[in-house]
Amino acid sequence: MRTALTTAIALSATVAFTPLATAQQEGPALVMEPTVVSGRTISALVGPCKAYSEVTSPGLNAPIVLSPSSSDPTKGYGFGRVNRAGTYTASVQCDGMTLTAQFTVLRPVINWYLYPTEVEPGGTITAGGDVHTGCQGWGPLESPGFAEPLRFTRGGNFGRFSGDTKVITTPGTYEVVFQCTDRPERSVKTFRILGTPPTTTTPPNPQAPKPKPKPVVKPKGAPETGGGGTAP
Secondary structure, eight states: OHHHHHHHHHHHHHHHHHHHHHHHHSOOEEEEOSEEETTSEEEEEEESOSSBOOBBOTTBSSOBOOEEOSSOTTSEEEEEEBOSSEEEEEEEEETTEEEEEEEEEEOOOOOOEEEOSEEOTTOEEEEEEOGGGSOSOBOOBBOTTBSSOBOOOEEOGGGOEEEEEEBOSSOEEEEEEEEBSSSSOEEEEEEEEOSOOOOSSOOOOTTSOOOOOOOOOOOSSOOOOOOOOOOO
16 A cells, blocks of 8 residues: 555656656747737747847837846846737847747727718717727827818726817718827728719800801802803
8 A cells, every 4th residue: 555655656746747847958939929919019038048139020119128037037028019910020049049939910900989970061070989999199080071180189987088070061971090190000981971962074054155156258259150141
């Protein structure tokens, strides 16, 4: 009974320490989040290394500066902001070795609203959103159908914001652009000003004077004709 118990304890210890032994045998690596939304931050972890460089990649706005990890000083840890959507390779120098990792930047879904989508000529239209728009910053909304840009002048709980503007009096369908100020992504919505849009062709003017007919001109120097008789 004692022999069986000793064997079980030994087996249990072997199983428990096997992952740790395997982890200690692994070489240095660069680990990054596999996916991140454009405009957000991404984390990078490299090591174990005695010395390491910054993490660089075309998908980063700037190189990631690493600092020793609080849980393991042989590893470097840091954050950086990503830019345009796409799949990129990041690299770092670790004790003279080049380590790489891939990550994908996803296109953001910009959440905002425009109300109403149909408005009377010269009427008021409202737009807004909250901190979950997908942008870090935004400016006034522009549209050919606005009498002036729509500025977000009201705030609320949970980062909500909104604003109003007047539309022009010309009926038609118009686009509104929500442009992120911190990156190139944007979102476009449409609204319609009620009424009949103006036509692009000019109708004929019934009051316009009609052109005068040209006078008939007889040719000069034509021979005269007579009766054809002879004198006695």
